[in-house]
Amino acid sequence: MSPSRDDVLKALATVVDPATGRDLVSSGAAVGVSAKGGAVSFVIQVDPARGSAMEPLRRAAVAAVEALPGVEKVTAVLTAHADAQSSPRPAPKGPPPDLSFGAPKPAPASKRIEGVDRIIAIASGKGGVGKSTVSANLAVALAAEGLRVGLLDADVYGPSQPRMLGVSGRPSSPDGKTIIPLRNHGVTLMSVGLLTAEDEAVVWRGPMLMGALQQMLGQVAWGRLDVLLVDLPPGTGDVQLTLAQKAEVTGAVVVSTPQDIALLDARKALDMFAKTGVPILGIIENMSTFICPHCQGETQLFGHGGAKAEAARLGAPFLGEIPLDLAIRVAGDGGAPIVASQPGSPQAQAFRAIARALMAGALAPAE
Numbered sequence: 173m174s175p176s177r178d179d180v181l182k183a184l185a186t187v188v189d190p191a192t193g194r195d196l197v198s199s200g201a202a203v204g205v206s207a208k209g210g211a212v213s214f215v216i217q218v219d220p221a222r223g224s225a226m227e228p229l230r231r232a233a234v235a236a237v238e239a240l241p242g243v244e245k246v247t248a249v250l251t252a253h254a255d256a257q258s259s260p261r262p263a264p265k266g267p268p269p270d271l272s273f274g275a276p277k278p279a280p281a282s283k284r285i286e287g288v289d290r291i292i293a294i295a296s297g298k299g300g301v302g303k304s305t306v307s308a309n310l311a312v313a314l315a316a317e318g319l320r321v322g323l324l325d326a327d328v329y330g331p332s333q334p335r336m337l338g339v340s341g342r343p344s345s346p347d348g349k350t351i352i353p354l355r356n357h358g359v360t361l362m363s364v365g366l367l368t369a370e371d372e373a374v375v376w377r378g379p380m381l382m383g384a385l386q387q388m389l390g391q392v393a394w395g396r397l398d399v400l401l402v403d404l405p406p407g408t409g410d411v412q413l414t415l416a417q418k419a420e421v422t423g424a425v426v427v428s429t430p431q432d433i434a435l436l437d438a439r440k441a442l443d444m445f446a447k448t449g450v451p452i453l454g455i456i457e458n459m460s461t462f463i464c465p466h467c468q469g470e471t472q473l474f475g476h477g478g479a480k481a482e483a484a485r486l487g488a489p490f491l492g493e494i495p496l497d498l499a500i501r502v503a504g505d506g507g508a509p510i511v512a513s514q515p516g517s518p519q520a521q522a523f524r525a526i527a528r529a530l531m532a533g534a535l536a537p538a539e
């Protein structure tokens with residue numbers, strides 16, 4: 173019989189970090205613990221200053237878990253938690269988060285959005301990597317697979333979903349409390365961009381920003397949704413933290429380009445989610461290869477495969493790659509993402525494959 177997540181936690185609780193004298197579970201160092209079939213994965217957060225000196229601890233943790241009956245594969249990753257000053261970390265309240273990519277868990281009532289089964293955050297470490305393009309196409313692709321999909325554009329600094337999904341006009345609020353979202357290409361959409369004039373520069377200040385996000389989570393009449401995608405602003409700021417605190421987020425998908433710099437930034441996003449207990453559902457490489465619009469030849473402009481290698485290193489699922497392709501940009505800028513406007517194209521198929529990979533993991537029906 174394969175071990176349960178609790179079995180794995182018990183095994184990890186026997187492994188003591190000699191530097192702190194505390195075990196991996198009570199110190200909060202072991203996060204993202206997942207046990208599925210015989211495959212176990214977890215992340216050990218370490219102080220970056222101790223870096224490679226932690227490898228023996230990682231090996232001890234792997235050995236403790238491997239000793240459990242039914243374990244076939246153990247993936248254990250060391251990550252540096254972003255704030256080295258805070259070491260040793262305070263022990264988190266409650267057990268480490270569940271990184272299982274299976275059925276949604278019942279959430280505390282206050283954190284649930286009525287009628288919404290799962291919330292998936294789409295994040296990137298830095299701007300311009302195509303997070304919004306990926307979110308829009310992924311939303312349409314999931315809808316094409318038969319799911320009821322919502323898209324919340326929380327990119328307060330540059331809301332682009334109304335343009336990408338070809339939606340305009342102000343959402344109505346018949347009772348002055350509930351906001352009725354708009355809908356196009358099979359996707360229910362709400363965006364901060366719909367609450368402000370298109371050319372109006374929005375200077376959101378902290379509390380206002382949190383208020384807007386909470387309003388969009390709590391006051392929008394989303395209806396029944398299998399999944400709500402949240403297109404986050406780039407980086408690792410307040411909106412990300414608010415979302416993790418105020419809503420029961422099923423997990424996060426991180427979009428990265430293959431360049432090292434983008435990957436470094438992507439690492440920050442991954443670390444932030446690990447710290448806030450949000451499981452990583454997968455990594456998508458965008459602008460993976462360049463498709464020439466004239467000869468259709470393929471060039472590896474930014475290198476290729478960096479995100480896949482990083483995903484493997486972290487033990488996170490790699491969901492797929494999207495080429496840098498003029499047709500993808502033109503379609504997005506024209507208000508009909510390529511999955512909707514050219515569903516038979518190879519580019520649309522690449523997004524559909526990613527949607528299916530996500531469904532096979534995070535959106536899989538209950539076992």
Ligand SMILES: Nc1ncnc2c1ncn2[C@@H]1O[C@H](COP(=O)(O)OP(=O)(O)OP(=O)(O)O)[C@@H](O)[C@H]1O
Pocket residue numbers: 296298299300301302303304305306327330332405406458459494495496497498500501502504505
């Ligand atoms: N795979 C792609 N092929 C061609 N163009 C792309 C691709 N992905 C994104 N783009 C284009 O790159 C630009 C930036 O993309 P997008 O707005 O999706 O990025 P972003 O990461 O959401 O940026 P920000 O968070 O800064 O708003 C857009 O003009 C978009 O059309």
